[in-house]
Amino acid sequence: MSAALAAGSASAQNTEGGLFQIVKPAANVNLGKSELGKKLYFDPRLSKSGFISCNSCHNLSMGGSDNLPTSIGDKWQQGPINSPTVLNSSMNLAQFWDGRAADLKEQAGGPIANPGEMAFTHTLAIGVIESIPAYAREFKTVFGKDKITIDQVTEAIAEFEKTLVTPNSRFDQWLLGNKEAMTPKELAGLKLFQDSGCVACHNGPALGGNSFQKMGVVAPYKTKGGAEGRSAVTGQEVDRFNFKVPTLRNVELTYPYFHDGAANTLSEAVDVMGRLQLGKNFTKDENTKIVAFLKTLTGDQPLFRLPILPPSSDKTPRPTPFSK
């Protein structure tokens, strides 16, 4: 905990040493790469079925999530875990709930080849992309190579995802000094958020995403989900049920909550977190105030034109949604 947290002050400032920082617009973006990545992000031809794209489960109309407890994969398979928002995910210390991917580039390759998600292979995906003349030209323009590789595909997608930040939330306006940007009730919620200890894990520019923590510190979390968390990556028993702390940015849009998507509402999520992580029973009034604060974390959503995808050629392998 930082000194500012210990002081329990609601006057969090946007300083390097502060608890919170504003979300900044994306910088150093390679536009050619990110525009190509945007197309790939929306392209269901990266899946076996031709039906599932990155945007299916990280829907940019819906807070970068699918608003389902766990996602729907190839052949309607039920996913094992809640789809985390792609918004501001560039700030995460690692990707996936268990942090098994170091960064966005590594993450992007996962779902394409996961039999329970897009159910394709990297080789087949490259075969599809290579066969689409306008993609072939665009990859050559962007990467300057004759051969298209999965590394280029994931690099482009990651570059697009780098642009998916949500600055200018009311909380950020407040951090920047506009004291009218938050209501007294919301500020009371922020004070509770800090004084109660929520901020111990939910801090930094994303209010989360920067540490792994145990789900169920004070009391065990009961779930029907089978995800074991960080121990699946480290093999260490001590990491069992440790998950990446989710960002609270845009949390109003990213219901349902927790790695198993079991909490339908923010009110429920705050209640469970208070009891299981902090040993606190928030009163109804306290709960309402914290929820009000959390809703100030909704930033400007990424606005861009729906990409038009280049058509397949006669040589493009066709999707096989109904075959084994």
Next chain:
Amino acid sequence: MSAALAAGSASAQNTEGGLFQIVKPAANVNLGKSELGKKLYFDPRLSKSGFISCNSCHNLSMGGSDNLPTSIGDKWQQGPINSPTVLNSSMNLAQFWDGRAADLKEQAGGPIANPGEMAFTHTLAIGVIESIPAYAREFKTVFGKDKITIDQVTEAIAEFEKTLVTPNSRFDQWLLGNKEAMTPKELAGLKLFQDSGCVACHNGPALGGNSFQKMGVVAPYKTKGGAEGRSAVTGQEVDRFNFKVPTLRNVELTYPYFHDGAANTLSEAVDVMGRLQLGKNFTKDENTKIVAFLKTLTGDQPLFRLPILPPSSDKTPRPTPFSK
């Protein structure tokens, strides 16, 4: 057949009496209604699963279609028929392959309540929409009524779909007098298209969409698909295997072809149409020319910002993708 067709001339003009007309930009659009309709078009909460929206099968990144032989519905059910493009569908004499909906408004209600598609009910869809505060406000702004109805929902979606026209194709530029807009090869294809009789069904601004015709006039069409066509609507045996003639606008983008999606390429589609509808075996050279002409029918795709959907409230019924 019109006089111009009989004359077999490639100098088709954009006149009232001509074979072809250009695609015009949408006019008389109620912007409030169409912006609301755009959100609804992209909103998977109109489906039981919370996963399937209008855009899932009529994907505006992909020529307004899903580029699958037949579509994927709730629980990965295989649809019975190819998803027709939504682009320029306002020009159709009726909607669906069998014309069972009179217009776009009537069409829009179909998939929502179809157990094999979005698998919801109109009542449940309205319940979801009513529970979303920003939707409730927007419906009130647009329609001026306190109560939201399915009629308003389908009217808004239809208004958005009215905007999904694709003017400015090279063919249209040529029709408007720019003789450089098409190559000699493409013009030769147009002449073949007219002289061979394709134009008997594929005429008007959409080059189709304005009549029902039998699939397999000269020789029977063999298909694994079970769709019986127009007779399902009229109950008349004479209408069996009559389907709405699909538009050829943007046909380069709307593969695979035919009501069963059995033709993977334009070349194959032209070949089958020649043999079965016209009793003609196009040579490879003729086929190539006609395909070249067809590719001049790709117009400007609708460009707009991906809509940001209003979040559900605590009271919004949650999707049930995995329950019966």
